[in-house]
Amino acid sequence: MATTNLGPVLSAFERRPESLIPLLQSVQESLGYLPPDVLGTVARHARVPRSRVYGVASFYSQFRFNPVGRHRVAVCRGTACHVGGARFILEQLERTLEILEGQTTEDMEYSLETVACIGCCGLAPCISVNDEVSAKLTPMKVRKQFKKARK
Amino acid sequence: MTAGFDQLRQAAEEQWESLTASDTPVITVGTATCGRSAGALDTLDVLRGELAGRDLECRFVEVGCLGPCYAEPLVTVSLPGAATVCFESVNIKAARKIAAYVAGGELPEELAFATIGPDSIPGIPDLMDTPVMKGQVRRVLRNCGVIDPGDIRHSLARGAYSGLQRALELDRDARIEELDRSGLRGRGGAGFPVSRKWKFCIDAPGDTRYIICNADEGDPGAFMNRSLLEGDPHALLEGMIIAGLTIGAAEGFIYCRAEYPLALGRLAVAIEQAEQAGFLGPDALGPGRPFRIKVKEGAGAFVCGEETALIASLEGHRGMPRPRPPFPAVSGLWGCPTVINNVETLASVALIFQHGAAWYAEYGTERSKGTKTFALVGNVKRPGLVEVPLGTTLREMIFDIGGGVSSGHRFKAVQTGGPSGGCLPEDKLDIPVDYESLQEAGTIMGSGGIVVMDERTCMVDFARFFLDFAADESCGKCGPCRLGTRQLLRILEDITQGKGSPSDLELLEGLSHNVMRGSLCGLGATAPNPVLTTLRYFRDEYVAHIEGRTCPALACRDYIAFEIDGENCTGCTACALLCPVDGIAGAKEELHAINAAVCIKCGVCSDTCTFDAVQTVGVSP
Numbered sequence: 015m016a017t018t019n020l021g022p023v024l025s026a027f028e029r030r031p032e033s034l035i036p037l038l039q040s041v042q043e044s045l046g047y048l049p050p051d052v053l054g055t056v057a058r059h060a061r062v063p064r065s066r067v068y069g070v071a072s073f074y075s076q077f078r079f080n081p082v083g084r085h086r087v088a089v090c091r092g093t094a095c096h097v098g099g100a101r102f103i104l105e106q107l108e109r110t111l112e113i114l115e116g117q118t119t120e121d122m123e124y125s126l127e128t129v130a131c132i133g134c135c136g137l138a139p140c141i142s143v144n145d146e147v148s149a150k151l152t153p154m155k156v157r158k159q160f161k162k163a164r165k
Numbered sequence: 166m167t168a169g170f171d172q173l174r175q176a177a178e179e180q181w182e183s184l185t186a187s188d189t190p191v192i193t194v195g196t197a198t199c200g201r202s203a204g205a206l207d208t209l210d211v212l213r214g215e216l217a218g219r220d221l222e223c224r225f226v227e228v229g230c231l232g233p234c235y236a237e238p239l240v241t242v243s244l245p246g247a248a249t250v251c252f253e254s255v256n257i258k259a260a261r262k263i264a265a266y267v268a269g270g271e272l273p274e275e276l277a278f279a280t281i282g283p284d285s286i287p288g289i290p291d292l293m294d295t296p297v298m299k300g301q302v303r304r305v306l307r308n309c310g311v312i313d314p315g316d317i318r319h320s321l322a323r324g325a326y327s328g329l330q331r332a333l334e335l336d337r338d339a340r341i342e343e344l345d346r347s348g349l350r351g352r353g354g355a356g357f358p359v360s361r362k363w364k365f366c367i368d369a370p371g372d373t374r375y376i377i378c379n380a381d382e383g384d385p386g387a388f389m390n391r392s393l394l395e396g397d398p399h400a401l402l403e404g405m406i407i408a409g410l411t412i413g414a415a416e417g418f419i420y421c422r423a424e425y426p427l428a429l430g431r432l433a434v435a436i437e438q439a440e441q442a443g444f445l446g447p448d449a450l451g452p453g454r455p456f457r458i459k460v461k462e463g464a465g466a467f468v469c470g471e472e473t474a475l476i477a478s479l480e481g482h483r484g485m486p487r488p489r490p491p492f493p494a495v496s497g498l499w500g501c502p503t504v505i506n507n508v509e510t511l512a513s514v515a516l517i518f519q520h521g522a523a524w525y526a527e528y529g530t531e532r533s534k535g536t537k538t539f540a541l542v543g544n545v546k547r548p549g550l551v552e553v554p555l556g557t558t559l560r561e562m563i564f565d566i567g568g569g570v571s572s573g574h575r576f577k578a579v580q581t582g583g584p585s586g587g588c589l590p591e592d593k594l595d596i597p598v599d600y601e602s603l604q605e606a607g608t609i610m611g612s613g614g615i616v617v618m619d620e621r622t623c624m625v626d627f628a629r630f631f632l633d634f635a636a637d638e639s640c641g642k643c644g645p646c647r648l649g650t651r652q653l654l655r656i657l658e659d660i661t662q663g664k665g666s667p668s669d670l671e672l673l674e675g676l677s678h679n680v681m682r683g684s685l686c687g688l689g690a691t692a693p694n695p696v697l698t699t700l701r702y703f704r705d706e707y708v709a710h711i712e713g714r715t716c717p718a719l720a721c722r723d724y725i726a727f728e729i730d731g732e733n734c735t736g737c738t739a740c741a742l743l744c745p746v747d748g749i750a751g752a753k754e755e756l757h758a759i760n761a762a763v764c765i766k767c768g769v770c771s772d773t774c775t776f777d778a779v780q781t782v783g784v785s786p
Contacts, residue, residue: 034481035464039423060481073483073640074464076423093386093580093616094542096630105767109745129424130467130634133388134202135542135614136234136549145426147202154772157743 020044020052024059034060038071047078075130083118083125087111087143087160092131094138099153103139104128106153110160124160170330173442174321181322188245189222190267194255195239195310197230197395198427199388203237208260212240215264223267229396231310233297234549236278239310242267248284251292252276297547300566302528304536305512306552309396314431317438320399326444328518332407333451337367340411346522348534349514353379353470353507354585354611355687356533356600359514362504365494366412369502374414377498377505378405379475380421380428383467384583385634387614389538390508392550394421394428397512398435402458404511406444407518409456412504417456420475422463432460467584467638471686472497472505474640485640486686507612509538528554533599537610543580543617546571553598560594563617574619577718578703582611584631584638585691587698588624607698609691623720624703625710628695629657635692646689649680653696663723663786665711674700714785722766723786729757733778740770740779 023040027033037056042048048071057064071077089095089104104126108114111124118125134140137149141156148159184191194200194209209225216223231239236253240263243249252263253276262273272286279292292298312319320326332340345360366374378401382390393400405417421429436458439445449456461479468474469484472493478484479498497503506514513535517525526534533555539562542548546568553562559579563569570576578588581598587608589596596602603610618627636650656673659665677693684690700707709717716724729740729749734756741749741757748764751757759770759779771779 030481032479032481035478036462039462039464062481066482070481070483074466076465091385091634093384093583093614093630094548096385096627097543097616097618097622102768102772106769109767130383130465130638131385131387132198132424133382133391134199134234135386135388135540136199137202137237138542138548140202147198149199149202152772153767153769 020055024055027059029059029061031060031062031066034062034067034070035074038067038077042077047081050079081118081122083122085124085143086127087124087141088127088129088132089115089141090132090134090139091128092133092135092138094135095131095140098139100139102153103141103151103156106156107141107160110157110164169443170326174327177318177321180318184224184226185243187224187243189224190245191224191226191243192267193226193228193241195230195237196227197392198425199230199234199392200237200239201427203234204256205238207257208238208240208255211257211260212264212267215261216267219268221268226313227315228311229309229314230392230550232301232303232306232392232550232552233278233547235547239278241281248286249281250286250289251278251281253278296568297549297551297566300557300561301552302536302554303552304516305393305400305509305538306396306550308400309392309550312397314396314398315434317399317435317442320397324519325399325515326403328515328520329403329406329410329444332410332518337411340407340518341367343522344514344517347517347525348522348529348532349510349517349525350533350600351507352509352513352537352612354582354609356610359506359510362494362506363408363412365492366502366504369495371502373499373501374412375498375501375503376405376408376412376414376417377475377479377503378417378419378508378511379470379472379505380419380425380508381463381469381475382422382425382508382612383470384585384612384614386542386580386616387540387583387612389540389550389613391425391428393508393512393538394425395431398428398431399439400512400515401508402435402439402444403515404506404513405458406449406456407514408504408506408511410450412502414504415455415457417458418479418498419458419460420463420469420479421460423465429460429462436460466640467634468640468686468688471688474686475505476503483640485642486688488685509613530556530597530599532601537598537613539613539615541567541615541617543615544571544574544619544622545569545617555599556597558595558597559589559615562598562615563594567617570617570619572619574621576617577620577622578618578624578627580608580616580618580627580695581614582609582694583614584634585609585687585694586611586614587694588618588627588702589698590702593702607701608694621718621720623661623716623718624699624706625657625716626661626718626720628699629654629661631695632657632692635688639688639692643683643685643689645680645683646685646692649676649683650689650692652676653680653693657696660707660710661716661721661723663710663714663721665707667711669711670700670704670707715783719781719783724783725766725781726761726784727759727764727766727768727770728780728782729759730778730780731756733776735776735778737776739773739775743769743773745769
C-alpha cells in the first residue's frame with residue numbers, strides 16, 4: 015500500500031483544510047478504502063493534523079478503513095424498504111453470502127453493508143451492487159440471485 | 166446577454182420542435198435511477214437492437230422520471246402523424262412488441278399507459294386523465310420524464326433561464342418583492358419564508374456571500390430531490406443563479422449526497438453546459454459580475470441536512486452543528502453571510518421568475534402557497550413521485566393518486582416528514598397538507614416523504630426503526646440527543662422484545678420532551694416525533710405489547726411463531742428444503758412441522774409456500 019503512488023490523486027486538490035473530504039473521497043475511490051498509512055499523507059497534503067483526518071474519516075459513513083469485496087452489496091434501510099421488509103432481505107443475504115452486515119467474504123468477492131436510503135423508494139425494497147440498483151426484491155429473489163453467483 | 170439569450174433560446178426551440186414534430190419515430194426511455202433499477206437500460210438496449218437492423222431512422226432520447234415509479238420502465242413512442250403513446254412496465258418482451266410497433270406493426274394496446282399531447286387514441290386515456298396524474302399539478306416536475314436532462318437546449322426550449330433573464334432586469338428590491346408575493350416557503354422541511362431568509366442575508370454586513378443548495382436528501386423514504394436533479398438539473402441551477410444575483414453572491418455550492426451518483430453526473434454535465442452558454446462564469450450576472458457553482462459530495466451523514474452541520478462539512482470538518490444564532494444568513498460558510506436552500510425551493514424560485522408570483526400563488530392555501538412534490542411510498546398501490554397543490558388532503562394523495570393500500574390489506578397509518586415527522590391514523594387523513602395543519606396534528610411536512618403503512622406494520626416497531634436511525638445518525642455533540650435517542654431506542658427495543666413494563670410509556674413521553682427541549686439542533690429536537698405521535702395515535706399497540714403480551718400487527722418477532730396448517734399443507738417439501746436452520750420436518754407428501762425450538766422466524770417458509778399453509782400466529786414472549 016505504501017508503494018501506491020497517490021501523487022496524481024492528491025495533486026488534483028488544493029492544499030487546504032477544506033479539501034479534506036473530497037481528498038478522502040478521491041483516495042478511497044482509487045484504493046477502495048483508506049489504509050492507515052494513507053491518512054498521514056492526506057493530512058500533510060491538506061495541511062491539517064492527522065487526528066483531524068481520522069476524526070473526519072470516522073465521522074462519515076462513506077469512509078472505510080478496511081478493504082471491501084469486488085461486489086459491494088448495500089441493502090437499503092430506508093423507510094419504504096423497511097416497511098417492505100428490508101430486514102428479511104438483509105438476513106437472507108447474510109445467510110446466502112455467509113457473512114454478517116459490515117463483513118467481507120474471505121475470497122474478497124462480496125461485502126455486505128446497509129445504506130441509509132438509495133432513493134428508489136417507489137420500488138422498495140431494493141439493494142445496490144456496486145451502485146447498480148435492483149428493486150422490488152423478496153428474500154427468495156436475492157437468494158436466487160446470489161446463490162448462483164456464489165457457486 | 167439578452168440578445169445572446171434570445172438567439173440561444175430560438176435555436177433551442179427549433180431543435181425541440183424538430184423532436185416534437187419529427188418526421189421520424191422518437192422514442193424516449195426514462196433512465197433515472199428508479200427506471201434503471203426496474204431495468205430501463207436493458208429495455209433501451211433491446212429497443213435499439215431491434216430497430217437497428219431495419220431501414221428506419223429512429224431518435225432515442227433518455228429522459229428522467231415521469232413519476233409513476235410503479236409503472237417503470239416507462240417508454241414513450243411518437244410516430245409521425247400519430248399520437249404519442251406512453252407504455253408502462255416495459256420489460257424486454259414488451260420492448261420487442263414496442264419495437265415492432267415502431268417498425269410499422271400494430272399498437273400493443275395492452276402495454277399502453279396513456280397518450281401524451283393533443284392527439285388521442287380511443288380506449289387509451291390522456292396522461293393527465295389517468296388516476297395517478299389526475300389530481301396532480303406538475304410545475305416543478307414539468308420537465309421530468311419529458312426532456313433530455315443532458316441537453317440544455319431541451320430545458321431552454323421549455324422556458325429555462327427565462328426567469329433569470331427577468332430577474333436580471335429587476336432590481337434587488339423588486340426581486341425580493343416578487344419572491345415575497347409568491348409566498349414561497351422553504352421546501353426542505355421548516356417552511357421558513359424564502360424572501361425573508363434572503364433579506365436577512367442581504368442585510369447582514371460582509372463583502373462576500375454564498376448561496377448553498379442543500380441536496381443532501383437524507384430522509385430515508387424520500388427521493389424528490391434525486392428525481393429533480395436527474396430529470397431537470399437546470400431548474401436548480403437557474404434558481405441558484407437568481408439567488409446569487411439577489412443576495413450578491415459570486416459563488417454557490419451544491420451539497421449533494423454521494424449515494425446519488427447519477428444525479429451528480431447529470432449536475433456536472435448541466436453545469437458545464439450552463440458555463441458554455443454563459444449562464445455561469447465570469448460575466449454570468451452582467452459584465453464583470455461572475456457567478457460559479459461547485460458541487461460538493463456529501464459523505465453520508467444525515468445530520469448534514471442541518472444548516473450549520475452542512476457548513477461544517479463544506480469547510481472540511483466533521484458535520485456537527487453549532488448553536489444558532491448567529492444564523493447562517495448572518496454568519497455561515499467561512500463566517501460569511503450564507504443562504505442555504507433546498508433543491509425544490511430553488512427550482513421553485515426559477516418558476517416564480519419565469520411565470521410571475523401571481524401565477525405561482527394560484528395554487529395552495531392562505532399560508533402555504535404553490536405546489537409541492539412528495540414521494541408517495543410504502544404499502545400503496547401506485548408509489549411514485551407526485552406533485553400537488555398544497556392543501557390537498559392526505560386521503561386524496563393516498564387513495565386517489567396512490568390508488569389506496571396495496572395487497573388488499575387495511576390502511577393503518579401514514580408517516581410524513583421522515584425521521585423528524587410523525588405517524589397519523591386514518592381519521593387524520595382529511596387534514597390538508599400544509600405546514601400548519603400537519604404541525605397541529607403532531608407531524609411535519611418535512612421535505613416530502615409520505616410513507617403509507619397497512620395493518621401489517623407494527624407501530625411500536627416503526628417508532629423503534631426511526632429511533633434506531635436517529636441514534637445512529639446523532640453526531641454525538643450534545644448529550645440530550647446522543648444519550649436520549651439511545652435511551653429511547655432501548656426502551657422501544659424492550660417493548661418490541663416482550664420486555665416492556667407499564668411505566669415505560671410515561672418514561673418515553675417524559676424523555677421525549679426532554680430530548681426535544683435539550684438538543685442542540687433539529688435532529689435531536691425532532692427525533693422523538695415518531696415516538697410521540699405513535700403514542701398519541703396508536704397507544705393501544707404499546708399497551709397490547711406491554712400488558713396484553715401481543716403484537717397486534719404480528720410483526721414483532723418475539724411475539725409471533727410460524728405454524729403449518731394441516732388443511733393446506735401438501736407436503737411439497739419446498740419450505741423444508743429452504744429452511745436455513747433445517748427446522749422443518751416432514752417427508753414428501755406428508756404433513757410438515759416447524760420445530761419452534763430452532764426456528765429463527767426468518768419467514769422464508771411462509772414466503773416460499775404457495776399453498777398458504779404456513780401461518781403466522783401470535784405467541785406470548
